[in-house]
Structure formats: C-alpha cells, structure tokens
Amino acid sequence: MVDDSDSKPFRTLVTDAESGLLLFGITPPRLSTAPERIREITEATLGRLADLDVDGLALYDIDDESDRNPAERPFPYLPTMDPAAYHSEYLDGWDRPAIIYRCVGKYSGDELRTWLRTADPDQVHGVFVGASSKGKPVLTSLSEAQDLRRDIRPELLLGGVAITERPEEHLRLVRKQEAGCAYFISQVVYNADAAKSMVSDYFYGCLERRLTPKPVFFTLSVCGSMKTLAFLKWLGVDVPRWLENSLRHADDTLAESYEHCVATARDLAAFCRKLGMPFGFLVESVSIRKVEIEASVALAGELSRVLGRAGRV
Secondary structure (H helix, E strand, C coil): CCCHHHHCCHHHHHHCCCCCEEEEEECCCECCCCHHHHHHHHHHHHHHHCCCCCCEEEECCCCCCCCCCCCCCCCCCCCECCHHHHHHHHCCCCCCCEEEEEEHHHCCHHHHHHHHHHCCCCCEEEEEECCCCCCCCCCCCHHHHHHHHHHHCCCCCEEEEECCCCCCHHHHHHHHHHCCCCEEEEEECCCHHHHHHHHHHHHHHHHHCCCCCCCEEEEECCCCCHHHHHHHHHCCCCCCHHHHHHHHHCCCHHHHHHHHHHHHHHHHHHHHHHHCCCEEEEEEECCCCHHHHHHHHHHHHHHHHHCCCCCCC
C-alpha cells in the first residue's frame, strides 16, 4: 500500500492541513565554533537523522531572553550561528525541507529582505518569532516582518510560534493565521492539558470565524537532568508539580522524561484526531550531551510510530 503523503511536498501537506507530519529541531553550533568542528558536528547530526522518517529539519534562532525573566539563567547565553547561514553553508547534505527560525527583532528590515529574496521557497520555510517581552528594543517587529514576507516573498511558507500555557493564545494564533501563517510550532510541551485547551480554543475559534485550522506541531523534548528542567521552567515551560516530583525522584531522569514525552504524544494525538484538528510533532534536540541526543533520536522514531508512519512504503 502506498501512502500518498510520501509523494507530496511538505508545502502541500501543510497547506492541505494534513495531520501526521514530523519535524526534528536543532540549534546551530555556537558562533565561536571553528569551521572544521562545525563540519564534524554537522556530519554527526546528519548521520543520526539519516534513518529517521521526518518531513523537515527545524533550525532554531537563539536570542537572549533575560529581559523576559529576571531570574538567573540556568545556562549562560552563548550566541549561535545564524540558522540561515548554517543551512546554506553546511547543510548541503540535507535533502529535505529546512524550517528556518527568525527572531525578527535581531534583524534589520534590509537583512530580512535579503533573506526573503534569496531563500528557496521549495526547500526553505520560515518561522517568525517576536520579541521576548513588550519592552525589548527591536530592529523589526513581528508585524513588520510579516508584512515584508507578504510583500517580498508571499510564496515562502510561514509558520508561527504557539505558547500553549499563555492565556488567550488561540486569539494570537488566529491573528497570525490572518497575517499569513500556514502552521504553528509550540514551545516545549510538558503539560498536555494546557496544549489540549489551546488547540480546542483555536479549533472552535476558527470554526466561529469560518477559517480552516492550520496544523499545530507540538514540540516534545527529553530532559536529562534537573538543571535542564530548571532551564525549561526559566523559559516559561509549565511543568506540573507531580511531573517535577517524578523527574526529581526518578532513578533515571532521562528515561522518566522519555516515557512522559511518549505518553504526552499519544494523549495529544488521540485528542486531535477526535477533534479533527490537524497536528504533528517536533522533537527538539538542543543538548550537547550524547545520551540526550540519542534519546531525542529514539523519541523521533517512537513518535513516527505514534503517528502511524512506521512501515510506510
């Protein structure tokens, strides 16, 4: 049996609001990394991804978010390569779509124009991320970036960020959809109930406005230590107290978080299928620890099975 989705490009699957898509997300190497080391990291990454059935690779754009949270950052902020530059200069061995994040406040209008004009819309898609706080100085606002894309490269498939814990987030998704977003990628999900509430509000909000809901990719990420957990919480990820207790007292924190990610994926998949909400998953791998990287790759393989992709011909 042939699955038609195998022959359809990512753009078509997204614009047709198909469910079951799977992405893998990574952070580009640190800006201070030597070119030879970058090539080694890239080769290792592509080797791990070679056997995974994923529809695209998401490349994060890291920004300093200390303005949003005055508490001490569990891990220091270290600038990373521009994801667009990393993709064009080092990822020529990746033959599937790349989803390039753009923290638009970091870039001038001219810089965004240049990227929009040079990006290949068949292989490169975007996710625009706004400022981390209202008072943060920016070079380009989110609405200005959305207007630039509409005027310069409307054929570039654009995504938006979804913060499942944020009040009234579904209204933000509707506004982003009306501004041109064709899909959404959530922040890391550790509270399935918050994610279900958001997509339910968004789904019915779209129906009320006679809009077709756009696919939402739920981001799942393993947590291998309590310091990593502290960082997730610093970023604003809602970790229920019962889950934090389980991770804190587990004999193997990484294994416990892995099991939770799989259970969350099954829960969200069943909910969205019943609702009729188009959805997918993104497995985030941003750790430099080999054991966590390998667990992320294993999680992507497991989620492929949750989505019913395993064994496709």
